[in-house]
Amino acid sequence: xxxxTISTESLKHQIADGNIGSLSQLYDRYYxxxxxxxxxxxxxxxxxxxxxxxxxxxxxxxxNHKRLSSIDNLEVxxxxxxxxxxxxxxxxxxxxxxxxxxxxxxxxxxxxKASVEVNYIExxxxxxxxxxxxxxLDSLPPKQREVLYLRxxxxxxxxxxxxxxxxxxxxxxxxxxxxxxxxxxxxxxxxNNV
Numbered sequence: 001x002x003x004x005t006i007s008t009e010s011l012k013h014q015i016a017d018g019n020i021g022s023l024s025q026l027y028d029r030y031y032x033x034x035x036x037x038x039x040x041x042x043x044x045x046x047x048x049x050x051x052x053x054x055x056x057x058x059x060x061x062x063x064n065h066k067r068l069s070s071i072d073n074l075e076v077x078x079x080x081x082x083x084x085x086x087x088x089x090x091x092x093x094x095x096x097x098x099x100x101x102x103x104x105x106x107x108x109x110x111x112x113k114a115s116v117e118v119n120y121i122e123x124x125x126x127x128x129x130x131x132x133x134x135x136x137l138d139s140l141p142p143k144q145r146e147v148l149y150l151r152x153x154x155x156x157x158x159x160x161x162x163x164x165x166x167x168x169x170x171x172x173x174x175x176x177x178x179x180x181x182x183x184x185x186x187x188x189x190x191x192n193n194v
Contacts, residue, residue: 008074015061016068023065027058030075033154034082040149045089053085079150079164136186144179147172 006014006025014022031054038050045053057078061068071077137145143165150156150164158176162169 012068012071012074015065018065020062023058023062026061026074030078034078037079037149037154038082038086040146040153045086049089050082050086053082053089056085057081073160073163076156076160076163079154079156080166083164136183139186140179140182143167144175144182147175148179151176 006022008026008029011022011026011029015026034054034057035047035050038045038053039047060081068074137148140148146165147161150161151158156164158169158172161167162172165172167175
């Protein structure tokens with residue numbers, strides 16, 4: 001993966017000045033991160049709904065680019081805005097009663113190509129381990145799961161996570177601590193047998 005040559009802060013200023021090319025760079029840089037966050041944060045929404053929310057976010061930025069100069073941390077803003085959009089979308093879906101059991105389907109390597117029985121068994125074991133870890137993470141309360149995701153997958157600081165989730169830094173640290181304690185307290189025998 002190539003290093004980004006222009007900082008997000010520089011992109012923000014260029015976009016605020018009307019540089020559409022910089023908006024495209026920002027989109028390319030954050031699209032997948034935002035999509036993965038959206039899917040983790042709101043499993044009741046489809047991948048298409050998350051993509052639509054991201055598109056709407058960047059359209060809003062394009063239309064209101066002059067407002068960007070007042071935003072302190074653009075990365076935190078992007079994640080916060082996506083979360084707001086996803087919550088609005090969930091509310092709309094709840095009001096229209098379109099949820100009816102639609103949940104994100106996690107893909108755990110559905111296509112296993114095993115030409116030898118040993119490879120097949122190893123692949124099955126990895127899938128079982130992944131499913132177990134997914135179950136452990138799903139057993140966490142949503143806010144703890146969100147903190148772990150932002151901390152470990154998006155590499156955000158506790159302060160940034162607090163801004164995204166609208167919580168104090170200490171509360172974020174507490175959620176992180178409790179989540180890790182919960183995961184550590186779970187038996188690893190299933191993982192060791194896999």
